[in-house]
Amino acid sequence: MPTLADVAALAAVSKATASRALSREELVAPETAARVRAAAKQLGFVPNRAARQLARGRTGIVALVVPTLDNSFFTPIIGGAQARAGEADLQLTVAVHPLDSPDAPGAFTRLASQVDGFVVVAPRGPDDVVRAAGELKPTVLVDREIEGMTSAVADTATAFGFLVSRLVDDGHERIVYVGGPAGSWQDRQRTAAVTSAASGRAELTVLGPHPSTFAAGVAVAPSVRDSGATAVVPYATAIGLGLMFALAAEPAGRPVTVSSERMVVESLAMRGVPAIDVDGAELGREAADLLLARIAADPRHPLPAERRRLPVPVRWPDTAEPVDA
Structure with missing residues (x-):
């Protein structure tokens, strides 16, 4: 297997120069960089990713931090961020x-x-x-905004307000x-949006706070029935599924429309159910893209x-x- 020393010898440069030409070619003359690249291609030399990153003073690893692994909402975000990091030849690690x-x-x-750097999901x-x-370290927030910090957010609050309207x-x-x-930032945004959308037009009951779980949906079903509501907008899909299950188990009564996410509506062939269509993978890609730009930026600027x-x-x-909210 060819080594960096072999590339340097063929290109007639020092090993240090060959390393700079392959990792930070802006530090060597263009003709030298071209000669080293040609030598590497001729020999079939593949630079070690970790070595390249270390040469730049980096680890080549970014972390995506989530509060728990129990929430399936985070899964596509992780997948999207990992795909974008991979395109930049970086490794993504997940921390809880x-x-x-x-x-x-x-x-x-x-x-x-x-x-x-970090991609951070910290809703509370x-x-x-x-x-x-x-x-x-360079940091990007996901699905939350804090003054002075870079963030990528799925604008579910606007969608929830549109849904209620x-x-x-x-x-x-x-x-x-x-x-x-x-304490959820997104819950505060959604509560404000649905309250504004219903103001002066319909009676809105806000129930909560609740954890984003199936069990919470089951537990809240009696309160939903007691409210006399004919439509429910749940904070999370798991809550909605638990609520649907509990309502379906009750004796036939007043029909209640419970909104959900597109995947659930399509998988269960639901009729008459509006769906929120959050692209978690795209959210993860956007967050990782923002982070990569911040990592690559000159720390002096x-x-x-x-x-x-x-x-x-x-x-x-x-x-x-889909209807734009």
């Missing part, structure tokens, strides 16, 4: 940390020495704790929003904080195509 206590940055300090951690962790247009006079976990909000379409029962 809720970032919900003042000592949280301590764990991040240890991790920061092993990675080049205090702003100051999340911000302190983000100061250790359409439900009112369709004749629903009593609607329930089943809220998410206590850091990039300003940036916010990306991805539109979230709503699929309505009477339309084949």
Whole structure:
């Protein structure tokens, strides 16, 4: 197997020059870089990824931090981020940390020495704790916004508000929003959006907070029935599925429309059920793309904080195509 020394000898340069030409060609003359690349191609030399990254003062690894592995919402985000990192020849590692206590940055300090940056999903951690962790390495937040930090967010709040508005247009006079976990940033945005959409037009009942679980959906079913609502917008798919299960097990009564996500509606061939269509993989790709740009930036001229909000379409029962919220 050819080595870097073989490439250097064929190109008639030192081993150090060959290394710079293959890892940071801007540091050598263009003709020298071309000669080294030609020698590497002729010999079939493949530079070691880790060595290339170390030559740049980096590890070649980025971390995606999630609060738990129990929430399936995170799975496509991880997949999208991993795909984008792979395109940049970087390794993605997944770490679990809720970032919900003042000592949280301590764990991040240890991790920061092993990675080049973070993609962080921290829906409930205090702003100051999340911000302190983000100061250790280039960091991008997912599905949350904090002043001064770069973030990528699926704009579900707008979609939820649109959903409630359409439900009112369709004749629903009593609607329930089943809220998410206590302290969730997204839950605050969604609650505000559905409240505004229903204001002066329909009676809205907000139930919660609730964990994003099937069991929580089952448990909230009696309260939904007692509210007299004919439509429910749950914070998370798992809550909605638990609610559907519990309502279906009750004696036949007033029909209740429970919104869900597109995959569930299509898989179960549901009729008359509006669906939120969040592209988790694209959200992960966008977050990783933002992080890669920040890692590559000159540390003497850091990039300003940036916010990306991805539109979230709503699929309505009477339309084949998604409706922009």
